[in-house]
Amino acid sequence: MKVYLLRHRQNTLNKRGGWSKEPLTSTGVEQIKRTAYLLKGIKFDAVISSDLLRAVETTAILRSLLNLNNVSYCRQLREVNNGLLAGMDNKIAEERCPNIYWNTLKWDEKYPEGESPKEFYQRIQQCWNRIIKENDNERSIMIVAHSGVFEVIQNLVYGTEYSNKKQRYKIKTGEFVVIESEQI
Known part of the structure; x- marks a missing residue:
């Protein structure tokens, strides 16, 4: 099995991401068209996407250009x-919640009304499994998601x-x- 981990294309730059x-x-839309060219000719048995808008839009463009099924x-x-x-x-985020960033949170510390690094890791670990x-x-699947999600997955796959x-x-x-089956 091959698993393609594809990060969504560019979204609004001056805002906090997450959920x-x-x-x-418009740059992101053009970028994903170029990415689709690189994936042309690969048959994906399954495509699984995050349900956040930037991933959904990325998947929709890929679906159209690559004739993807099983999304x-x-x-x-x-x-x-x-x-x-x-x-x-x-x-505004810095004014309202000064110095609260992903890498400043303790393992069990949550974003205000959000989740902790521990909860995030456990959610992605369960989903990946x-x-x-x-x-x-399946021979080939694509996952369209986010940088943090793929960070957890790759740590799981590579045992880091x-x-x-x-x-x-x-x-x-x-x-x-691309992650090959012998790595999983």
Whole structure:
């Protein structure tokens, strides 16, 4: 099995992400068209996308350009729940919740009305295990989601320790990595 981890394309830059409802930018739409070109000719047995708008829009473009079937949306693949900060302008967020960032949270500390790094990790771990179990007979699947989600997944796959303090695996917007079955 091959699993393609594809990060959504660019969305609004001056706002906090997480569970924001920000759409793709026009640059993001053009970027995903170029990414689709790189994926042309690959048959995906399943496509599983986060249900946040930026991932849904990315998936819709890919679905159209690559004639994808078997597309499903999964709430568990959402980026970290950053609660009150979701979609907030960066300047306003800093005024209302000074110095609250993902890498400043303690393991059990939650974003205001959001989740903790521990809860996020456990949610993604459960989701990843379910995806692998449910798709173990498939040859090729694509997951369209977010940087934080893929950070957890890659730590799980490669047996490295996960921490919200330092990102080990970086996937830029619109880029993808491929995980082979012997790694899973």
